[in-house]
Amino acid sequence: MRQLIIAELNNEEEEFEDPIVINTMIGRVDQYLQEKLALKPNKMIKLGSNLIKIAAAAVIFIILSCSIYYYLYRSIEKLKSDTATHLNKKDIAPGRNQATLTLADGRQIILTDATEGELARQAGFKITKTKNGQLTYQVTQVSGKDDTSSLNTYNTISTPRGGQYRVNLPDGSKVWLNAASSIKFSAAFNSRNVRKIELTGEAYFEVARLKTKTHSSAANESGSSIPFIVVTGKQEVRVLGTHFNINAYNDEPVTKTTLLEGSVRITGLKNKETVKLKEGEQSGLNNYGIAVSNVNTEQFIAWKNNTFMFEGDNIQAIMRQISRWYNVEVIFKGNISKENFGGKISRLKNLSEILDLIELTGLVHFNVEGRRIIVMP
Incomplete structure (x- = not known):
């Protein structure tokens, strides 16, 4: 039906190029037809889907009827007026890459404004902003000489509402921060036998596998795996090497952890309940405990894309x-x-x-x- 209506519009001398005009006009026609045919909405409404998919013979009859043409063309002038008013209003742009880095010594760097290149050095790391706007931590000192003084000092990377950012951690792990989120980690993150991050908001993690160094002289020999721990206000997630997403916003009723690859262990901080996730599973933590279900993982990392x-x-x-x-x-x-x-x-x-x-x-x-x-x- 939409195609027939648009074809009729294309026969007129005046062109309708703006998609908002076309979509709004078609929406009003759909609504009119829906009222006339007494249609009921589905249980799940598909955004952008055709609302009229039944009664093909009736649709052909209605399209040809004078009442539809009268309704349609009577609405055109009002649609153009409403759309012009709408477009003249100042629209709100989508979020963008923006974040703030707070160093262990209290210095703050607005990453949106920072130029490409080295931003700071601390605890054996060089912090740089890459050409494509990512934040990268690079190891510059293998010795643990400065680690003792850095164990209890932290870096924080936070995004505002309307912001997102990607961070490459010293161990090679990657973190994507969604809007109104933050991660906090030790300035000596890569120097201890545990990698620990505190998260607020939402983030997607691709965790690199890392092993402790042995006392063996063999350069390529390594020890036990170093765990990667993410702590939110309600849970602790422990992994070795995996891909997962955590949604832990304070205004969400459930803290959701979605596993794409590998395995993770989740422990509730309140009741100490523990579950282990497999690929394709999601845990939901609320005041009553932890529930695990199979989900479409694409939905929960769509924001990253x-x-x-x-x-x-x-x-x-x-x-x-x-x-x-x-x-x-x-x-x-x-x-x-x-x-x-x-x-x-x-x-x-x-x-x-x-x-x-x-x-x-x-x-x-x-x-x-x-x-x-x-x-x-």
């Missing part, structure tokens, strides 16, 4: 992600839909495009006032 991916998420969960990434306040008013949503949206789009697409479901509507979003039925 600049994508919002929803599978059965309600509007409250979706708006928490949007709030952090676009650095906006979200307020709910009225009886908000309890329907679940599904679909993919690029995190590189401006805020208005994200909200427009969600609105096309007809389940929620938005009013944007500066950096405040009001969600309404």
Whole structure:
């Protein structure tokens, strides 16, 4: 049906090139047809999907009917006016690479503004910003001479709301920080027989396997594996070498650990309950304990690939992600839909495009006032 309507529009002298105009117009036609045909929404609403997929014969009849043409063309002028007003408003851009490095001595470096090259030296490490904007720790001193004084001093890397950043740790491990997140680790991170990080917010880890050095003269001989530990406010995750994601935001009801590769052991800090995850599994920790389930891991690392991916998420969960990434306040008013949503949206789009697409479901509507979003039925 959409293709037929667009074909009719293309026959007019005036062109409709703006995707927001087209999407909004088609959305209104869909809504009109839905009301006329008394259609019911599915249990999970697919963002960007065709809302009318039934009654093919009825659709052909309706498209040809005068009432549809009258409704459609009567709406065009109003759509152009509404869209022009919408586009003239200052839109909100998506988040970007930005973070702050706080060194053990208290110095702060705004990584967004820092130039490429060496930023600092401490505890046998050189800290540099690479050409592609990543933060890298490089070992410059093998001796543990400075380690004793550095054991209780820490580096912190934090992202603001609307920020993300990638860090390459001294042991070769890689960390991707999502918005409003931070990691804290010892300035002597690579010099002890344990690698420990404190996490707030969300991060994706690719942990390098590392072994202790033996007293053997053989240069290539190594000892036992050095564990990599991530501590959040509610749990401790212990691994050796693996890929996993942790979502530990304070405003989320459940702390989620998703395993993509290897194995991890999770211990609740409150009740000391312990579980071990296998690839493709996710643990969910709340006040009642830890639950383990099989999940689509792609959904939980989609943010790392600049994508919002929803599978059965309600509007409250979706708006928490949007709030952090676009650095906006979200307020709910009225009886908000309890329907679940599904679909993919690029995190590189401006805020208005994200909200427009969600609105096309007809389940929620938005009013944007500066950096405040009001969600309404």
